[in-house]
Amino acid sequence: MSTVEEVIGLKALDPGLKAYDPKTATLLDEHDPLKEFRKEFRLPTNKGIKATAVQENLQEEPCVYFVGNSLGPLAKRSQELLNEELDVWATVGVTGHFDHPLKRDWMTLASKATKLLAPIVGAREEEIAVMGTLTANLHLMMSSFYKPTKERFKILCEIKPFPSDEYAFASQAALNGLDPTTTVVHLKPRANEHTLRTSDILDAIKEHSSSLALVLLSGVQYYTGQYFAMPEITKAAHDAGAPCGWDLAHGVGNVPLSLHDWDVDFAVWCTYKYLNSGPGGIGGLFVHEKWHKEKGVQYAGWWGHDEATRFEMPSVFQPIPGAQGFQQSNPSILNIASLLGSLEVFSRVHPTDPMSVIRAKSIRATAYLETLLRSTRFFVGPHDGEKVLKGEILTGADKPMKGAFTIITPRAKAERGAQLSLLFSEEAMPTVFSEMVKRGVIGDERHPGIIRFAPAPLYCSFEDLNISDAFGINAAATASFML
Amino acid sequence: MSTVEEVIGLKALDPGLKAYDPKTATLLDEHDPLKEFRKEFRLPTNKGIKATAVQENLQEEPCVYFVGNSLGPLAKRSQELLNEELDVWATVGVTGHFDHPLKRDWMTLASKATKLLAPIVGAREEEIAVMGTLTANLHLMMSSFYKPTKERFKILCEIKPFPSDEYAFASQAALNGLDPTTTVVHLKPRANEHTLRTSDILDAIKEHSSSLALVLLSGVQYYTGQYFAMPEITKAAHDAGAPCGWDLAHGVGNVPLSLHDWDVDFAVWCTYKYLNSGPGGIGGLFVHEKWHKEKGVQYAGWWGHDEATRFEMPSVFQPIPGAQGFQQSNPSILNIASLLGSLEVFSRVHPTDPMSVIRAKSIRATAYLETLLRSTRFFVGPHDGEKVLKGEILTGADKPMKGAFTIITPRAKAERGAQLSLLFSEEAMPTVFSEMVKRGVIGDERHPGIIRFAPAPLYCSFEDLNISDAFGINAAATASFML
Ligand SMILES: Cc1ncc(COP(=O)(O)O)c(C=O)c1O
Ligand SMILES: Cc1ncc(COP(=O)(O)O)c(C=O)c1O
Numbered sequence: 001m002s003t004v005e006e007v008i009g010l011k012a013l014d015p016g017l018k019a020y021d022p023k024t025a026t027l028l029d030e031h032d033p034l035k036e037f038r039k040e041f042r043l044p045t046n047k048g049i050k051a052t053a054v055q056e057n058l059q060e061e062p063c064v065y066f067v068g069n070s071l072g073p074l075a076k077r078s079q080e081l082l083n084e085e086l087d088v089w090a091t092v093g094v095t096g097h098f099d100h101p102l103k104r105d106w107m108t109l110a111s112k113a114t115k116l117l118a119p120i121v122g123a124r125e126e127e128i129a130v131m132g133t134l135t136a137n138l139h140l141m142m143s144s145f146y147k148p149t150k151e152r153f154k155i156l157c158e159i160k161p162f163p164s165d166e167y168a169f170a171s172q173a174a175l176n177g178l179d180p181t182t183t184v185v186h187l188k189p190r191a192n193e194h195t196l197r198t199s200d201i202l203d204a205i206k207e208h209s210s211s212l213a214l215v216l217l218s219g220v221q222y223y224t225g226q227y228f229a230m231p232e233i234t235k236a237a238h239d240a241g242a243p244c245g246w247d248l249a250h251g252v253g254n255v256p257l258s259l260h261d262w263d264v265d266f267a268v269w270c271t272y273k274y275l276n277s278g279p280g281g282i283g284g285l286f287v288h289e290k291w292h293k294e295k296g297v298q299y300a301g302w303w304g305h306d307e308a309t310r311f312e313m314p315s316v317f318q319p320i321p322g323a324q325g326f327q328q329s330n331p332s333i334l335n336i337a338s339l340l341g342s343l344e345v346f347s348r349v350h351p352t353d354p355m356s357v358i359r360a361k362s363i364r365a366t367a368y369l370e371t372l373l374r375s376t377r378f379f380v381g382p383h384d385g386e387k388v389l390k391g392e393i394l395t396g397a398d399k400p401m402k403g404a405f406t407i408i409t410p411r412a413k414a415e416r417g418a419q420l421s422l423l424f425s426e427e428a429m430p431t432v433f434s435e436m437v438k439r440g441v442i443g444d445e446r447h448p449g450i451i452r453f454a455p456a457p458l459y460c461s462f463e464d465l466n467i468s469d470a471f472g473i474n475a476a477a478t479a480s481f482m483l
Numbered sequence: 484m485s486t487v488e489e490v491i492g493l494k495a496l497d498p499g500l501k502a503y504d505p506k507t508a509t510l511l512d513e514h515d516p517l518k519e520f521r522k523e524f525r526l527p528t529n530k531g532i533k534a535t536a537v538q539e540n541l542q543e544e545p546c547v548y549f550v551g552n553s554l555g556p557l558a559k560r561s562q563e564l565l566n567e568e569l570d571v572w573a574t575v576g577v578t579g580h581f582d583h584p585l586k587r588d589w590m591t592l593a594s595k596a597t598k599l600l601a602p603i604v605g606a607r608e609e610e611i612a613v614m615g616t617l618t619a620n621l622h623l624m625m626s627s628f629y630k631p632t633k634e635r636f637k638i639l640c641e642i643k644p645f646p647s648d649e650y651a652f653a654s655q656a657a658l659n660g661l662d663p664t665t666t667v668v669h670l671k672p673r674a675n676e677h678t679l680r681t682s683d684i685l686d687a688i689k690e691h692s693s694s695l696a697l698v699l700l701s702g703v704q705y706y707t708g709q710y711f712a713m714p715e716i717t718k719a720a721h722d723a724g725a726p727c728g729w730d731l732a733h734g735v736g737n738v739p740l741s742l743h744d745w746d747v748d749f750a751v752w753c754t755y756k757y758l759n760s761g762p763g764g765i766g767g768l769f770v771h772e773k774w775h776k777e778k779g780v781q782y783a784g785w786w787g788h789d790e791a792t793r794f795e796m797p798s799v800f801q802p803i804p805g806a807q808g809f810q811q812s813n814p815s816i817l818n819i820a821s822l823l824g825s826l827e828v829f830s831r832v833h834p835t836d837p838m839s840v841i842r843a844k845s846i847r848a849t850a851y852l853e854t855l856l857r858s859t860r861f862f863v864g865p866h867d868g869e870k871v872l873k874g875e876i877l878t879g880a881d882k883p884m885k886g887a888f889t890i891i892t893p894r895a896k897a898e899r900g901a902q903l904s905l906l907f908s909e910e911a912m913p914t915v916f917s918e919m920v921k922r923g924v925i926g927d928e929r930h931p932g933i934i935r936f937a938p939a940p941l942y943c944s945f946e947d948l949n950i951s952d953a954f955g956i957n958a959a960a961t962a963s964f965m966l
Contacts (some may be wrong), residue, residue, distance in 0.1 A: 044576035048584075071577040079569055082817070086562055089761060093527035093925070094554040096762065101531075106762050135784035135810030162796070164785035166811070167800040171783045270812075272966060278572060279579065279589050280815035300654045301618035302647035312930065317650040329616030329647070329753075332763035334565070334817040442576070447795065470620070 004371045005007035007413075008364045019371045023080040028368065034361050040345050041073045041276070041459045044442070064441040064464045069222075069250055069454035070420055072276030078341025081451035085337045097331075106333045108307075113336055114324075115342035119352050120275075121248070121267070122258035123286050126322035130271075130339070131303075131331055133283040134249055136163045137257065137268040140326055141285060142172045143212060145243045145266055146297045151244070152213045153178055156205060158196060159186045162222050165247055169216070187217075192383050194408035194423075195226040195415070202236045209240035216244070219251025219267075223446060225409035225419035227255055231262040237372075249273060252284070253346070254362070254456075256355040256415040259286050266291075274456060275346075277339035282331060287323040301328030345458065361457035364419040369455050369465045370407065370420055382423075389449045391425035402428050408450075419454045442468050485855045485875075490896075501852045507765050511945035517844050523828045524556045524759070524942045527925070534903055534923035535884055537798045546948045547924040552705075552733055552902055552937035555759030561824025569821045579816075589816045591790075596819055599826035602835050603758075604731070605741035606752070606769050609805035613754075613822070614786075614814055616766040618647045618753040623809055625655045625769060628697060628726045628749055633664045634856040635696045635725070636661055637687065641679060642669045645705050652699070670700075675866050677891035677906075678709040678898070685719045692723035696734045699727070702734025702750075706929060710738055710903035714745040721746065732756060735767070736829070737845070737900040737939075739838040742769050749921070757901075757939060758829075760822035765814060774780035784811025828941065844940035845901040852904055852938050852948045853890065861886040865906075875909035885911050891933075895934075902937045 004019045005011040013027055029035055043062035046054040051063055065073060085104075088096045097106045104112070111128040119295060121128060131137065146155065153176070155169050170180035173363040187204050189196050205215060215237035220227045230246065243265040251257060258378030259267055267286040272279035287295065297319045299303055304327040305319045316424055319325030346354040375478035378401065380393055385406055393404035405424045409416050424432050433445045444452045455465055487502045488494040496510055512518055525546035529537040534546055548556060567588075571579045582587045587595070589956065596613040604611060614620065630640065636659070638652050649696055653663035670679050672686055686696060698720035703710045713729065726748040734740060736757030742750055750769040752864065754760035765847035780802045782789055787810040789801045802808030829837040855864060868889055870876055876887035888907045892899050906916050909931040914929045927935045940947055 012529070042497070042573035044578075045574050048574035048576065049578055050582075064559070065576055067577045070574075071580070073576060074569060074573040080572070082565070082569065086557060086565065089554075090557040090562070091526035091528050091531035093532065093548055093556060094550045094927070095532055095925070097554070099533075128592035132616075132619065133814075135811040136615065136782075139782045139784075139811070162785070163788070163796045166798050167785060167788070171781060175781060183832060194842075248918075268556050276815055278815075280813045280818075282815070283812070298654060298658060299619075299622045300650035301622075302645070302650060303618070305646070305650070313643075313646045315646060315649050319654060328618040328622070329766070330763045332761070332815060332818050334761055334821060335763075339728075407687065442578070458675060 004367060008368045008371070016027050018373040019368060020375050024368075025462040025466040028293045028364070032361065032462065033357065034349065034457055035461070037345060038459045041075050042079070042149045042474040043073050046440045046460060049437055049440070049442050051438055053438040054440040055412060058440075064467060065460070066441065066443045066453040066455060066464075068276070068456035069273050069452060070444045071253070071272055071279060071296075072342070072456070073459060074278070075276055075342040075345050077344050078276070078278070078338045081337040081341045082334060085333055087314070089333075109333060109336050109340075110331050113340050113343060116340070116347050117284065120257070120284060120343075120346060121257070121269075122262075123260050124289060126292070126324065127260060127289055128284060128286050130258065130282055130284050130325040130336065131327045133280070135168060137283050138165065138168045138247065139171070139301060141245060141266045141268055141287070142168060142214070142216075143298050145245060146172050146176075148176045148178060148183075148213045152211055153183055154185050154208055154211045154213055155183055156187065156208060156212060156215045156242075157219060158217050161218060162247065162249065165216070167217070173477055175281040184250045186474045191386070194382055194385055195221070195224050195410050196228075198229040198232060198419060201228070201233055205233070205236040205240050205242075209242075212237070212240050212242040214245065215240075215242055216247065218247040218249065219257070220254055221250075221420070223248065223421065223433070223450065225421045225452065226418050227251070227410075227415050227417050228416075230257075230264070234262050234264050245429050250417070250419070253355075253358075254419075256359050260288065262448045265287060271339050275339065277335065277343035281339055285323055285326060289322070289325070292322045297325045299328065302326040303330050305345060317452070329357060349458070362455075363413045365455045365457055365460060365462065365465055366368075366416065366418055366420060367413065368462060369453065369467070370411070372466060373420070373422070375405060378405055380404055380406050382406045382408055385423055388423050389426055393413055393425075393429050403432060405432075406430075418456050419452055422453065424453045425452065485670065486885075487850060491851045491854070502851060504561060504857050508945040508949040511847070515844065515945065516840065517832065517940055518944070520828060520832065521944060522559065524558055525562070526556050526829065529531065529923045530919055531922070532637070532925050534788065534921055536921040536938060537923040537953065541923075547950060548943070549924065549926040549936040549938060549947075551939035551942070552756050552935060553760070554739070554755055554762060555757060555825070555939070556942060557761070557827040558759055558828050560827050561759070561761070561821045564820040564824045565817060568816055572816075573751045592816060592819050593810075593814050596823050596826060599800040600821070600828050603740070603826075603829060603838055604752075604769060605739070605745075606737060606743050607736060607772060609773055609775070609807065610743060611769050611811055613765055613767050613819065614810045615768070616763070617730070617751050617753040620766050620768040621648065621651045621730065622654070623782060624728060624749045624751055624770070625651060625697070625699075626781050627656050628728060631659045631661060631666075631696045635694055637668050637694045638664055638698055639691060639695060639698045639725075641671065641700050641704060641711075642671045643706060644701060645730065645800070647953045648701070650812075656796040669845075675868070677865055677868055678704070678707050678893050679711070681712040681715060684711070684716055684740045688716070688719040688725075692725075695723050695734060697728065698725055699869045701730040701732065702740070703731075703737055703900045705733050706904065708899050708904045708932065708935065709736070710893075710898050710900050713740070713747070717745050717747050718912050728877050733900070733902070734843075736838075739842050739900075747771060747856055754822050758822065759825035760818065764817040764822055766811065770809070772805070780808045782811065786810040786813050818866070834940070841940045845938075846896045848938045848940055848943060848945065848948055849899065849901055849903060850896065851945060852936065852950070853894070855949060856890060856903070860930065863887055863889050865889045865891055868906055871906050872909055876908075886890055886915060887911075888915075903934055905934045907932045907934065915953055933952075955965050
């Protein structure tokens with residue numbers, strides 16, 4: 001077992017220092033290989049999030065932005081590219097498509113994003129397309145990969161997937177004349193547990209193997225922050241004779257992915273979370289090379305047509321081989337430009353493997369944040385989650401401890417990305433949340449009792465993580481955590 | 484019969500003046516009720532389009548931008564809104580979704596666009612959604628409205644629809660186990676004619692009535708510029724027992740539409756042409772109120788879920804009644820902001836009926852341009868189209884007249900919008916096109932022989948239209964037209 005000080009890399013820097021020492025954050029920041037990247041972003045300010053309790057002279061300073069898992073911040077390079085594209089549109093008009101003054105022809109702009117995205121998802125360029133939006137792409141992929149028969153018709157997913165996925169599953173079941181309630185199988189955690197055990201997932205796949213038509217989970221679960229054992233699950237699905245797809249909304253740009261090598265059949269994602277492309281930014285999809293010949297495009301559009309003849313407007317569809325054949329419409333240049341700006345930042349982290357560098361900090365940062373949170377007197381173990389939610393945790397004086405919380409995200413680093421999901425009582429959560437915002441820390445609230453913190457490594461500093469200080473209390477937390 | 488001078492409104496201004504008098508354009512511009520709107524746009528410049536033959540001191544001036552039917556120019560208001568949204572994203576981050584400092588909550592931003600778009604397409608707000616992209620929306624709509632049976636399975640469309648539509652038709656046929664070649668019926672013009680006669684369209688609908696599953700044409704045909712008789716065709720489809728859908732890529736913002744009153748079943752569009760939303764901007768769709776109960780959403784996503792409970796994340800889909808139930812994903816704020824800027828310009832033209840004002844100028848402008856073009860010595864009648872294309876038009880000296888062209892767009896104002904499609908010989912067209920660009924006039928080339936001119940009324944002036952002057956020749960065209 002490693003100590004926390006080892007995990008967060010503190011031991012190597014100052015063997016005498018403890019994780020919760022006030023000097024720790026500064027020291028970790030000084031030695032953070034990603035520290036230069038924080039200034040690549042315009043981080044939301046205290047004033048912007050209405051952190052009214054933060055002192056006047058810090059109002060224009062960045063807040064503690066722990067909600068990049070919902071909307072990543074604006075990369076300065078994205079703003080630069082957007083302004084350039086607006087000027088190109090304004091001055092050259094339609095010729096920007098094929099004779100762009102900055103050599104970024106709109107006609108092929110998506111391919112620049114594909115190039116930078118490929119190493120982030122671990123795919124060949126032909127296996128991915130920058131296109132559409134997540135839910136729309138999920139439908140496209142399910143239409144090609146979910147082919148239920150009388151024997152094999154079940155869709156296996158985690159309990160409470162993101163509702164859009166749930167709706168998509170139900171739609172696809174109904175489109176095939178099936179009853180969603182018997183078609184969609186939800187994996188449930190064991191009693192008193194918050195997340196799924198990998199062995200239980202693998203067992204469930206085996207159990208349903210004869211009736212399974214598709215396994216589709218999220219790579220990183222939006223609610224619990226659990227990072228599923230993607231290669232093992234994919235393999236188990238294949239062993240059971242079913243294809244395996246992934247919703248990577250919270251996975252892409254967060255955890256290292258090797259979609260090709262893991263033999264994933266297909267995946268879909270959005271780019272407005274850890275890839276910082278802006279609200280409602282363009283989505284993406286992956287189709288494994290092994291399917292390129294077999295899985296035909298079912299909802300064809302001209303943008304998926306062979307680029308060499310696309311503008312000759314032939315009447316018969318000839319798809320681009322691979323994922324890009326699924327493109328239907330010409331894509332939004334504003335959205336691609338915005339995404340490109342952020343992807344360029346990733347590629348400056350490392351041109352061929354940015355996620356390894358990011359992951360290394362992610363593991364340290366998340367462990368550090370977790371340590372500080374667990375060291376407060378309001379923390380209770382996750383087995384008491386039910387009690388926490390109902391407000392049944394008591395203080396030493398036998399009164400309800402209003403700020404009591406636990407963390408439902410798995411402790412093992414292999415089972416989580418840059419997110420911790422804190423569970424409060426249903427009653428206390430909204431107050432805790434707004435008190436935090438007042439003090440300049442913004443996470444994301446999910447009813448009934450969850451506050452999610454996402455310490456995204458590209459722009460969150462260790463000082464940010466030291467939120468016990470942000471609440472004006474010592475990290476050792478003998479004083480009150482909040483409320 | 485009205486004279487050209489009457490049609491373009493010249494007679495009322497100066498009864499003695501002829502259309503091709505050099506003073507005409509200036510006079511028409513002076514009295515143009517839309518003249519103030521030109522300055523609402525940043526028009527591409529001579530330099531921007533590489534108009535190398537335009538004199539140095541005019542390089543930064545606007546070119547003659549006749550290609551707003553491909554990509555509309557940037558409205559200054561769009562740029563303003565985009566910059567504001569970037570700053571909001573940068574400073575308030577995720578809270579822009581529900582607590583936007585400029586009262587444009589991203590969560591409901593699309594509804595602001597819907598409001599301004601409704602009068603442009605002649606629909607109730609619940610009948611339209613600002614979402615997705617054209618081809619993707621077409622598939623969504625066809626999946627709901629194209630329900631072939633053994634008897635009724637045909638899709639009736641115009642000859643050479645936009646290829647993306649052709650691919651969509653073929654896809655939808657194949658998805659239903661049908662052979663596209665027998666399923667998709669193309670309406671052809673008569674010999675030596677370039678566009679379809681309304682009576683022929685109506686007859687064809689009758690002819691196929693027992694086997695018709697869907698009539699789907701484009702409102703304004705992208706290639707010929709023909710504006711189809713939408714209400715009559717819709718009615719004929721209904722009489723034949725088939726639903727009628729429309730691809731309004733070239734219709735929206737170009738011609739007045741009354742989708743609700745015309746009883747249109749569904750329609751789809753893009754916004755980057757006459758609505759100036761930028762390359763690859765957000766699309767839209769219309770579903771007639773009468774279908775709102777009957778046509779269920781087949782490819783559900785969380786953004787189509789009832790707004791009141793969307794963020795409670797219920798597991799069962801409860802669609803927003805009407806068109807907006809078809810929304811799948813949270814939409815791009817950059818794209819909506821850009822669209823909104825342009826829609827605000829439309830609403831300043833007239834808050835409840837901008838298209839009538841725009842249409843009035845469109846009719847005058849297109850007639851004026853047509854008159855000037857027809858008065859050049861290179862113009863030949865459309866019945867000689869075949870000869871034109873093959874380069875078989877001869878000069879008085881019996882030599883091939885290289886610049887010979889005709890106009891294939893219908894002459895009747897009711898049958899066209901703001902577009903004229905010029906047909907040249909296959910050989911001459913590219914040269915003519917590049918010579919025009921050199922001289923600061925940009926249209927759109929479509930092989931083999933077409934150059935399309937779209938005098939969009941919001942920003943094209945009558946001076947722009949006087950392109951014979953742009954080519955340094957008198958409008959009466961005794962000198963050469965070009966080449
Ligand atoms: C008539 C018509 N239909 C469909 C399309 C395809 O549009 P999109 O690429 O937005 O799907 C276009 C694009 O120009 C078009 O002109
Ligand atoms: C896990 C997950 N899946 C799907 C979606 C839906 O995304 P979109 O609205 O882009 O389709 C989200 C959005 O936050 C998500 O977090």
